[in-house]
Amino acid sequence: EAQVTQNPRYLITVTGKKLTVTCSQNMNHEYMSWYRQDPGLGLRQIYYSMNVEVTDKGDVPEGYKVSRKEKRNFPLILESPSPNQTSLYFCASSLSGLRGAPYYGYTFGSGTRLTVV
Amino acid sequence: TQLLEQSPQFLSIQEGENLTVYCNSSVFSSLQWYRQEPGEGPVLLVTVVTGGEVKKLKRLTFQFGDARKDSSLHITAAQPGDTGLYLCAGGDNYGQNFVFGPGTRLSVLP
Numbered sequence: 001e002a003q004v005t006q007n008p009r010y011l012i013t014v015t016g017k018k019l020t021v022t023c024s025q026n027m028n029h030e031y032m033s034w035y036r037q038d039p040g041l042g043l044r045q046i047y048y049s050m051n052v053e054v055t056d057k058g059d060v061p062e063g064y065k066v067s068r069k070e071k072r073n074f075p076l077i078l079e080s081p082s083p084n085q086t087s088l089y090f091c092a093s094s095l096s097g098l099r100g101a102p103y104y105g106y107t108f109g110s111g112t113r114l115t116v117v
Numbered sequence: 118t119q120l121l122e123q124s125p126q127f128l129s130i131q132e133g134e135n136l137t138v139y140c141n142s143s144v145f146s147s148l149q150w151y152r153q154e155p156g157e158g159p160v161l162l163v164t165v166v167t168g169g170e171v172k173k174l175k176r177l178t179f180q181f182g183d184a185r186k187d188s189s190l191h192i193t194a195a196q197p198g199d200t201g202l203y204l205c206a207g208g209d210n211y212g213q214n215f216v217f218g219p220g221t222r223l224s225v226l227p
Binding site for chain 2: 045
């Protein structure tokens with residue numbers, strides 16, 4: 001089944017403790033992206049990657065890091081999480097894209113609900 | 118960054134009724150519609166790219182305005198399974214300014 005897999009689905013952590021949210025897609029998509037979704041603010045792009053070793057900032061990159069060492073994986077790293085990073089996070093992929101936009105529609109993962117206390 | 122406006126923000130209707138939701142902004146090169154259920158990621162419904170384009174997906178009809186400044190989603194004979202958050206998303210030709218709208222939250226009551 002074609003899908004984007006995120007782990008974990010739920011995570012509660014403490015301020016300052018480094019964490020990684022994994023994302024993997026099995027569709028051979030070039031373009032991958034991370035979003036956070038907050039009430040009243042909608043979906044906002046954190047980082048995107050147009051291909052292996054090509055990543056760039058989205059609209060809200062502060063406090064996050066990403067890497068794209070292989071096509072299928074695009075982990076999101078929070079080096080020192082803070083309470084304002086409590087949110088619902090989504091990884092998404094598309095066949096191809098340019099800068100912050102997918103050329104084709106996204107396939108989204110099921111989300112990771114992160115709480116930082 | 119351009120903004121997308123969606124209306125209405127909330128909509129609650131009875132099963133069997135028809136409804137239309139709207140998405141407006143400056144000119145897009147293409148526009149996508151998604152449905153998101155609670156606790157899940159958005160699911161792509163359709164992509165429209167040509168001004169005046171109409172696409173149908175069972176009981177859902179999507180229209181892209183002639184000038185590509187607006188789009189509508191019409192649902193015929195709504196069912197409880199249509200309940201969810203409907204999001205539009207779009208951007209320009211150069212990959213800039215791709216954003217999601219705030220969504221229309223639809224509730225279809227049995």
